[in-house]
Every structure is written in structure tokens, then in C-alpha cells.
Amino acid sequence: MKKSIVLLFAISLIFSLPSDAQGLLKKVTGAMKDELLGTSGKSGQSQDPEPGSACSDAELVVGLGGNLKLNYKEMNITSMDDGSVLLQDRVSGNYYIVKDGNTQGPLRAGDPRVAGFESYDPDDRSMETLMKRYKGYISKSGDKYLIKFGGKSYGPFAEIGSFVVTRSNDKFAALAVENIVVTEDQGKKMDEAIKNAKTDQEKMDLAMKYAQQMQQKMVQGGGPESMSARLITNIPDATFNPMTGGILNGKMKYDDILISAYDKVLDLQGKTILTIKPEHLAGSKVFISSDNSKYAVNQYGTLVFSNNNTQLADMFNPHLIKNGGAVYLAYMYYSPKKNAIMQCKVAF
Numbered sequence: 001m002k003k004s005i006v007l008l009f010a011i012s013l014i015f016s017l018p019s020d021a022q023g024l025l026k027k028v029t030g031a032m033k034d035e036l037l038g039t040s041g042k043s044g045q046s047q048d049p050e051p052g053s054a055c056s057d058a059e060l061v062v063g064l065g066g067n068l069k070l071n072y073k074e075m076n077i078t079s080m081d082d083g084s085v086l087l088q089d090r091v092s093g094n095y096y097i098v099k100d101g102n103t104q105g106p107l108r109a110g111d112p113r114v115a116g117f118e119s120y121d122p123d124d125r126s127m128e129t130l131m132k133r134y135k136g137y138i139s140k141s142g143d144k145y146l147i148k149f150g151g152k153s154y155g156p157f158a159e160i161g162s163f164v165v166t167r168s169n170d171k172f173a174a175l176a177v178e179n180i181v182v183t184e185d186q187g188k189k190m191d192e193a194i195k196n197a198k199t200d201q202e203k204m205d206l207a208m209k210y211a212q213q214m215q216q217k218m219v220q221g222g223g224p225e226s227m228s229a230r231l232i233t234n235i236p237d238a239t240f241n242p243m244t245g246g247i248l249n250g251k252m253k254y255d256d257i258l259i260s261a262y263d264k265v266l267d268l269q270g271k272t273i274l275t276i277k278p279e280h281l282a283g284s285k286v287f288i289s290s291d292n293s294k295y296a297v298n299q300y301g302t303l304v305f306s307n308n309n310t311q312l313a314d315m316f317n318p319h320l321i322k323n324g325g326a327v328y329l330a331y332m333y334y335s336p337k338k339n340a341i342m343q344c345k346v347a348f
Contacts, residue, residue, distance in 0.1 A: 048336035051314030058342035079317035164250035173233040238268035
């Protein structure tokens with residue numbers, strides 16, 4: 001039987017049945033129509049339920065149907081602190097950049113726009129990586145390094161162990177060492193010379209020679225104090241002592257720099273502003289509210305709020321934004337119903 005005849009037969013049944021049966025048959029007929037006309041599933045939408053992080057006032061980040069025709073389950077997603085997102089179709093290898101409602105792509109690997117989404121190993125604190133990530137602020141000056149920020153120069157420093165900038169790019173903080181006894185390159189040369197010494201006496205003589213050189217360099221460089229890390233920042237009244245421990249963080253609070261010290265969060269004056277609950281210490285990211293009264297932590301894709309233990313599951317890319325003078329904690333999720341990546345905002 002032809003598809004058109006079957007469809008006409010089903011429609012005629014609707015008008016011959018009682019009204020209470022027509023509703024059910026209309027639904028069946030609708031599904032039959034999609035099947036017969038070959039239109040079922042063309043929207044790309046899924047029958048899967050919306051995730052626990054979905055919200056009624058969600059904003060569209062990017063639709064995956066239309067011209068893109070991307071399968072969410074076959075994508076890699078990389079997010080940046082400014083809310084922009086890099087999508088990679090694992091099938092074609094193409095990249096797409098989504099920011100502020102605009103989509104660029106397809107782009108291929110090696111495109112300089114894609115390079116901006118390079119992920120950096122948080123444990124890699126080499127000067128090479130630091131200079132690459134903050135090339136607009138850190139530069140080499142002879143054997144040392146300079147920090148240039150807001151029209152001012154800081155340094156030179158023998159080593160910069162940490163460097164963070166606020167979202168508005170108006171404040172920075174760094175942990176830097178003015179002098180070191182021996183640079184990495186010098187240390188390698190010393191080790192190589194001692195290794196290639198022909199006799200034990202020659203090795204001993206070289207070791208003594210290098211020890212005297214390092215001692216002399218320490219005296220000339222200003223003593224042990226110049227070889228300890230200290231806080232360098234343009235934020236007034238900052239008194240934090242790095243020797244007490246802690247990590248600089250410019251992403252926890254909007255447009256502010258704080259110190260993360262295990263279960264404590266401190267300001268740059270060394271004052272504890274809040275304590276992280278033990279059950280939240282495994283979180284990958286912590287966000288502090290503007291009034292320091294609460295925090296939210298990202299635990300394996302679930303956003304957990306400290307004040308009421310609210311949990312928003314199956315989300316990604318949490319980040320702080322400012323809109324209309326108010327600060328929000330924004331996050332994204334995939335909507336099977338809309339076949340799109342959506343964004344929600346929570347006043348924070």
C-alpha cells in the first residue's frame with residue numbers, strides 16, 4: 001500500500017471516532033506521518049530528559065543543528081575563562097569557536113584562532129610556559145625577567161613562580177624571586193663539568209669552586225632575603241607573605257585576586273575570608289560570591305553551593321561574569337530537547 005493511501009486512511013479515522021479517542025489517535029497519526037514522509041528525527045532533537053542543571057530562562061549559546069550539524073556525543077569541548085567555547089568535531093576534526101552568540105568555523109588544527117585555546121598544565125610552572133601564556137606582560141631582560149603592567153615595569157627577577165591577572169586586566173599579582181644562586185642553565189653546566197672530571201680530586205676541586213662562586217653571588221645579590229619569593233602586585237596594601245603558603249588565584253572571585261590555602265581562602269592582606277567545607281575540597285574550581293558569604297564548587301561536573309547545598313548536575317564551563325552591574329556565576333549544559341548548548345546564570 002502506498003504511503004499516501006495509508007496516511008489518508010489514518011486521517012479519516014480521526015473524524016469517525018468519538019472525541020475522547022481522537023486525541024490519542026492524532027498523536028499516533030503524527031508519528032505515523034513522520035515515518036511515512038521520512039521526516040522523523042530531522043530536527044536533531046532527542047527524547048532524552050533535560051539535565052539537572054537546566055533552567056527555565058536559559059540562554060542559547062549555540063545550536064548544534066542547522067548549518068553546523070554537530071553531534072554532541074562526538075564533540076570535544078574546551079572552555080575559556082571569558083566564557084568562549086571551542087567545539088571540535090571528532091569525526092571531521094573541524095573546530096568551531098563560539099563567543100557572545102557568534103560562531104567561527106569550521107577551522108582546522110593549526111589555525112592561530114584555535115591556538116588561543118591551548119590548555120596549560122597547571123603543574124608546569126616553567127618560565128617558558130609562563131612567558132607564552134602571559135606574553136603581553138612578561139618578557140626576558142638578559143638573564144632575568146621583567147613584568148610590565150599598566151605602563152609600569154617591575155623587576156628584573158631571576159624567577160617568576162606564579163602570575164595572575166583579573167578579568168578586567170587592571171590588577172595583577174605575582175610571586176617572584178629577585179636573585180637565585182644558580183640558574184637552570186648554569187646548574188646543568190656545573191653538573192656536566194663535574195660528571196666529566198677525570199679524577200675524584202678534580203671533582204672535589206670543581207665542587208669547591210662552584211660552592212665559593214654561589215656563596216659570593218649570594219652576598220653580592222643582597223643576601224638570602226633576595227633569594228626568597230615575595231609578592232609583587234599593583235594592588236594597594238597587599239601584605240601577603242608567600243612563605244606562609246598558598247596559591248595565587250585570579251578566577252575565584254570576579255575582578256579580584258585571592259589566596260587559596262587548602263581549606264582557607266585569604267585576601268592579599270592575609271585575612272581569611274572563608275573556609276571550604278571538607279566535603280568540597282575535592283572540587284576542581286571554587287567560586288566566591290561578591291560579598292564573601294558563600295562559595296560554589298565544581299565537583300566532577302556538578303556545581304555545589306555551600307549556603308544551601310544546591311547541586312546542579314551535568315554542567316560544564318562554570319565562570320563568573322558581570323552583566324548590568326551585577327555579578328553572576330554562569331555555566332553551560334547540553335539540552336537534548338533543543339539540541340543546543342545553553343547557558344544559565346545564578347546571581348552571585
